[in-house]
Amino acid sequence: MTSKEPVAVVGIGQTKHVAARRDVSLAGLVREAAVRALEDAELTWADIDAVVIGKAPDFFEGVMMPELYLADALGAVGKPMIRVHTAGSVGGSTALVAANLVAARVHGTVLTLAFEKQSESNAMWGLSLPVPFQQPLLAGAGGFFAPHVRAYMRRTGAPDAIGSLVAYKDRRNALKNPYAHLHEHDLTLEKVQASPMLWDPIRYSETCPSSDGACAMVLTDRAGAARSPRPPAWVHGGAMRSEPTLFAGKDFVSPRAGRDCAADVYRQAGVTDPRREIDAVEMYVPFSWYEPMWLENLGFAEEGEGWKLTEAGVTELDGDLPVNPSGGVLSTNPIGASGMIRFAEAALQVRGEAGDHQVEGARRALGHAYGGGAQFFAMWLVGDTPPTT
């Protein structure tokens, strides 16, 4: 068995994420991100061997299998095109499927893209189609996750204010990211704390927006990376894990699938102390309290200690372990693309190309995504040098 081909990220493109892109079709939206990724890599459509696309449920735009219609816009005609769908983790899973095509030496250079154009339809109702024996309506994702946040607070004794600290931090970080959806220049911590309670204990300013947007990456092999005009980000580890939605043994506060997934990625990357060895984290935090929860789930803090890192400012942009320097899902949430944005932003950090939200000297960064009822996980760890194993 020959070893895997190293995988490099050589192109990244995003749209400016906004509430509604009424000026472009679905095809126009995805093409914008793809063209930017190609320009970043200084490649053309002819250099792309395959396209791997992801998005969340088709009901969000009301188009069944939209990749069929998007084949032309993404230069896929005559090429292989595969569509991944793993709920909210899909942006991450899509990048991993694309990376595997390179790692397995099936293709040399692959375009991967994830998108959501929520303004074409209504995501909340897209998720609220009643079937027998299930809750017909949970009033959006917040209604599902709020009890688990409450369980975390009770379990760890975290003070009520932690969630607002995360939201205030991420929204300030977003001001430094030109592609972020929410640019709230006059936001204060007091305003976050005074915002309406939506699903106790989750306040309006602690929830993600609904965005239109797309994110694309060009992944390539060692030879492709050697031709890259800008520094590549190298994939040091990647994994997916899934567990059932509902069963008696499930820990919604710290799902085992998340812990197992992180452990697999760290094993592949040779990371034994993530808190010390990882320089930046792009974490899927759709509701602010998930930052301290995932800090524990991903092994950055002992059980019950995650909120202390947040409270101490460790996760601030200038902290010891910056989390979501881009502003994260709390500032930008085109659902199907949100996971890929995490992966792409991690890659931007180790390429030194993150602009005003660059973490000084970032050499290893984690991209993280989750979805469903906190049951699907996808993560990758990228570095500024090729993997040695």
Add this chain to the structure above:
Amino acid sequence: MTPHRPARDVAIVAFAQSDHRRRTDELSEVEMVMPVLHEVLRQTGLKTSDIGFTCSGSSDYLAGRAFSFTMALDGVGAWPPISESHVEADGAWALYEAWVKLLTGEADTALVYAYGKSSPGSVRDVLSRQLDPYYLAPLWPDSVALAALQAQALVDAGHTDEPALAAIAGRSRADAAANPHAQLPGARPQGEYVVQPLRTGDCPPVGDGVAAVILAAGDRARELCARPAWIRGMDHRIEAHSLGVRDLTDSPSTRLAAERAGAFERPVDTAELHAPFTSQEVVLTRALGLDDSVRINPSGGALAANPVMAAGLVRLGEAAARIHRGASDRALAHATSGPCLQQNLVAVLEGDPRA
């Protein structure tokens, strides 16, 4: 396009499918899937926890609800947590994703499954929702009407005629008489026109069904199966979406995928083609250059059972099962997706030489 040589020997080692039926009102998707998963695992003696990677194919639009695949996953028994993924497409593409995963060496076995229940809605109308949402979908052109356009183009080009199409229908359903899972086994009349030139007999049945396969690499495959169906090559290609810019009488994507999969290096003895309409078999056999020496769709094909999202995976499974039984040494399996054969996948499967 030169064939791509896979970096690792991977085989289909087990295949199971449901009986495909017009409706399954009494069963949830999970209840449909479970017996097939149990059967495919039983064939190998593997348990869920022994599987290195799991991948499924299905469609929310058939299920009528978002994230429909999550319930089926609960049925798989994903505990302790498993390495798993899903494609919103025919299970043949889930098999492709799993094959690539095995080629990386990150897993030695994979479980692939796919399911579709067409019965709750009108599948002709549902499939029209996969067309260009701005210009085409608002007109609700249904899948049979689009296939009829393609069929008429073939007739006009002199590549087939109605008696030849009827012969394909008759052969497929006669072959299906030996397939206990088929929905339409045995001879039946061509019937009236549905959309000219396609008659009832030229169209697939509407039905519900499930398929599952197990993949394994190298020595693991030999341990699990007496005669593994080795995947010598597999590739898929997509064409433009708009029917107006395609030559509907040809399938360049199928030919390209077949070249890349190595299908033309040596003759195949069997071809399982995912052609829901008789006319599409004409397009595919021409694109693949298949002659009378090749046994086409001995299972009866999609004309005898067409569980949408599983029918392509069934083709791969049927071709592999023929190799397992020793009825084939080198088989081609094909799956399609999208209107009028827009996207096509080809795999070449081989058994070890017989002593």
